[in-house]
Each structure stands twice: as structure tokens, then as C-alpha cells.
């Protein structure tokens with residue numbers, strides 16, 4: 001950078017020397033050697049500019065990648081309540097577009113403004129050496145440019161944050177519709193999707209346009225000041241030439257230095273604004289990254305060996321979701337489950353079954369009361385240690401778009417899993433045969449969210465994944481949609497293997513599952529209404545369980561009886 005700045009600063013002086021010698025030197029050889037020197041200097045400048053460009057660009061990419069990684073690490077470590085508030089599309093947008101804003105400022109913005117600062121200082125020195133009197137003209141104009149830049153900077157910062165929020169909203173809307181594209185087409189809602197996206201982009205656009213007006217005003221104002229300064233210099237310079245205190249070459253050099261200095265001052269002002277915009281746009285990123293460093297933020301990842309037998313107790317647990325603090329999802333739930341017991345959670349929709357599962361998994365903490373594993377309160381143990389002894393098989397199993405091997409091995413991805421281990425788990429889950437039937441076997445790619453697999457196949461892969469984790473406590477969210485009877489049988493056999501010797505909590509929907517459970521917990525609007533075996537509960541004909549069973553069996557044309 002120093003080389004390019006020095007060369008840039010030398011140009012006007014060389015030009016002045018050239019102009020003042022046009023009428024003095026008669027020898028063409030003098031002009032030729034001057035041209036050769038200039039050529040060599042130009043070549044050096046080109047090499048220096050290339051090196052500068054490379055260094056700044058590549059350093060910018062490195063910094064941005066580092067920040068992106070830090071942001072991703074901070075996001076992935078956020079508690080589940082954070083994801084209740086922030087949409088996936090929004091987060092994706094923050095991770096890509098918001099971080100990208102930093103790149104432009106850190107690379108060319110930073111390079112240009114550093115160079116401009118050097119040119120500015122060097123230019124002022126040159127101006128003073130040529131004519132201190134003419135410099136007085138500039139004294140009025142330069143501070144004005146800098147002050148305008150500083151004033152607009154603050155406004156930019158605020159606006160930039162609003163603009164990034166607007167962009168993130170667009171990302172959220174697009175992601176929502178892309179991820180539910182089948183639903184959008186099935187309900188012919190493409191037009192609504194377009195309208196919602198247009199609405200979001202319209203809002204983002206109006207924010208950007210009003211910011212552009214501010215930017216344009218700043219550009220116009222500073223360029224007016226620059227030309228005004230030039231005009232004043234010419235007027236005063238002509239007078240100094242007339243008085244014989246300045247040569248034509250000196251005035252030319254002065255004007256060139258003056259325009260260099262004002263241009264540099266303008267660029268520094270612009271960079272200041274760009275920097276403010278970047279700070280505004282990336283404030284959210286640094287808030288998240290810093291929140292990750294807050295004490296206790298990484299609790300979910302705190303490792304530590306936890307030995308569990310599988311006893312579990314809820315002691316008078318009260319809980320409201322952070323996004324809905326006024327509605328208690330659990331209103332003083334208490335129960336205990338012995339190691340190896342199979343418990344069915346039943347209750348109407350919204351009764352609190354999934355909430356209980358979320359609290360066992362440590363996604364949320366109770367507002368009051370406590371959860372204990374083997375008699376020890378959960379908050380006294382490392383969360384990751386507890387989770388290493390838990391596994392969940394979801395209603396609609398979540399699969400990654402990678403291979404079947406990767407999806408099963410995900411259970412214990414922190415250690416190297418062998419193909420044999422994965423095959424053994426798949427065999428126990430009755431999945432090995434269908435996986436081997438695929439041309440690519442365990443390397444078969446399952447598509448986004450397992451789109452290339454049937455419902456039963458997805459479930460058996462999820463069961464194999466849970467088996468590989470070898471949990472002490474298992475949470476099963478039973479699928480409500482029925483599989484065909486052959487598939488159902490295979491999934492049931494896989495589940496029976498998985499449940500052997502483990503504490504199992506099933507969010508149960510099927511009669512067959514419910515009656516087989518060792519104990520049934522009946523939930524009613526966040527309260528534990530009844531508990532007991534199927535036989536004990538159907539005997540209480542005024543109880544909620546009897547009613548629930550009556551509804552369920554009415555559809556099957558039967559009466560609730562002890563199994």
C-alpha cells in the first residue's frame with residue numbers, strides 16, 4: 001500500500017516538473033528517458049496494487065469465514081426457546097447475507113479507506129509545500145465534508161439494522177414456502193405465497209429506498225463541496241500566478257493534489273458511513289455470538305459422565321412456554337417412573353404430552369418444581385450427560401439429507417462409528433434388509449428430510465439410530481398416521497427390540513400400545529388426571545380415561561374393557 005500511495009502522490013509533482021520543462025528542454029532523449037522512468041514506476045504500481053488487492057480480499061474472506069463459523073456455533077448452541085422465536089429462514093439469511101456485508105467493508109472498504117487516509121495526509125503535506133496560501137482555500141471545505149460524513153454515519157447505522165431485519169423477514173417467508181412446497185401446490189396457494197413474499201420484499205425495499213435517498217443526499221452534498229473548492233482554488237491560483245509567486249506547473253500539481261485530498265476525504269467519509277451500516281447490519285450477529293459466551297450459555301453442551309439406571313420423577317412441575325408465559329402448559333405435574341417401566345402418556349390434543357417429553361430432554365426448564373433422574377435433580381447434572389442417556393423416536397422422524405449410514409451414525413456422531421455397528425443397529429431395527437436392497441446400500445442418499453423413503457422405512461431408520469445410542473430412557477412419539485399392516489408390524493417389532501430393558505415413555509395414540517404399557521398417565525389440560533394400568537383405569541367409568549377409550553373404540557365399533 002505504501003508503494004502505491006507514494007507513486008500516486010508523486011504523479012502531480014512529476015506532471016508539474018514535466019509542464020514547467022516543456023519549453024525549457026529541447027532534447028527528445030530527455031522526454032524519452034522520463035517516459036521510461038514513468039513506465040517502470042507504473043509497472044511497480046501495478047504489482048503493488050495486485051498484491052494489495054490479494055492481501056485485503058483474502059484476509060476479508062478469512063475473517064468472514066471465521067465470523068460465520070462463530071455465529072453458526074453460537075446459533076446451534078442456543079436453547080430451544082431461541083428457535084421458538086427465530087425462524088429457520090431468518091437464521092439462514094443472517095448466516096449468509098448479514099455476514100457477507102462484513103466482507104465488503106472489511107476488504108475493499110478497509111483497503112480503500114486506509115489508502116485514502118495515507119493519500120490524504122501525504123496530499124496535505126504536498127499542498128503545504130507547494131503553496132501554504134492556496135491551502136487556506138481548502139481549510140473551509142475539508143472539515144465540512146468530514147462533518148457531513150460523521151452526521152450521516154449515525155443515521156446509517158440505525159437504518160442498516162432495520163434493512164437487515166427486513167431482509168431476514170424475506171428469507172423467512174421464502175424458506176417457509178419452499179419447505180412446505182407440496183402443501184402450497186396441493187392447496188394451489190402459489191399466488192398467496194407470491195403475495196406474502198412481495199409484501200415482505202416491499203417492506204425491505206421501502207427501507208432500502210429511503211436509505212438510498214439519504215446516501216444520495218450525502219453524495220450530492222459532498223460533490224458540490226468538492227467542485228466549489230476546485231473553483232475557489234483556480235480563482236485564487238490564477239491571481240498568485242499573476243503575482244509571479246506560483247508557476248503554471250505548480251498550480252496544476254496543486255489542483256491535482258487538492259482533488260486527491262478532497263476525494264480521499266470523501267472516500268473516508270463514505271467508508272465511515274459504510275462502516276456504520278455494517279455495524280448496524282451485524283449488530284444482531286455479535287449480540288448472538290456474545291450471548292453464547294454468557295456464563296451458562298453452553299450448559300447444553302457441558303459434558304460429564306452421567307450414569308443412569310433409568311428412574312425418572314416429575315415433582316410438582318409447573319411450566320409455561322417462554323413465548324406464551326400466560327398459559328401454563330403443565331400445572332403441577334407429579335409422577336415417578338421406575339427403571340425399565342413402560343409408561344403411556346395419553347390425553348386430548350394440547351393436554352401436555354409433548355411438553356413432558358421436551359422437559360425430560362431438557363429443551364426447557366420447569367418454572368417451578370423439579371425433574372429428577374435416579375433421585376438426583378436434573379439441574380445438578382450436566383445436561384449433555386443426561387442427554388447421552390436419552391433417545392427419542394419422533395412421530396415424523398427427522399432425517400438429514402445425507403446417506404442412511406450418516407443418519408443412523410448421527411446418534412453417536414462424536415465418536416467414529418463403524419459400518420458394522422450401524423449394520424448391527426439396523427438389523428435390530430429390522431431395517432437391514434430393505435437398506436441392503438437399495439443399489440447403494442447404506443450409502444443411499446435419503447433426500448431432504450428423508451423424502452426418498454417410505455414412512456415405515458424412515459421410522460425404522462430412526463429406531464436404528466436410537467438403538468445405536470443405547471439409551472437408558474427412551475421417548476417414543478407414536479405416529480398418528482397408520483402405516484400399512486406389514487410395515488406396522490415391522491416397526492412394532494423394531495420398537496419392541498428398542499424398548500427391551502429401558503425406561504420407555506410413549507406419547508401413545510394407539511389402543512394396542514396403550515393397553516400394553518405397564519402404567520398409563522392420563523393428562524388433562526396440563527394436569528395429571530389419572531394414572532394406573534389399563535384394567536384399573538377402565539374400571540373407573542366416570543374417569544377421563546374411560547371417556548377417551550370410549551371415543552377411540554367407538555370409531556372401531558368396540559367397548560372399553562380390561563385387556
Ligand SMILES: Nc1ncnc2c1ncn2[C@@H]1O[C@H](COP(=O)(O)OP(=O)(O)OP(=O)(O)O)[C@@H](O)[C@H]1O
Pocket residue numbers: 084321322323324329347348349350351352353354355356
Ligand atoms: N413451542 C410452544 N410455544 C408455545 N406454546 C406451545 C408450544 N408447544 C406447545 N404449546 C402449547 O402447550 C400446550 C401443550 O401442548 P403439547 O404439545 O404438550 O400437547 P400434546 O398433548 O402433546 O398435544 P398433541 O397430542 O396434539 O401433540 C398446548 O396448549 C400448546 O398450544
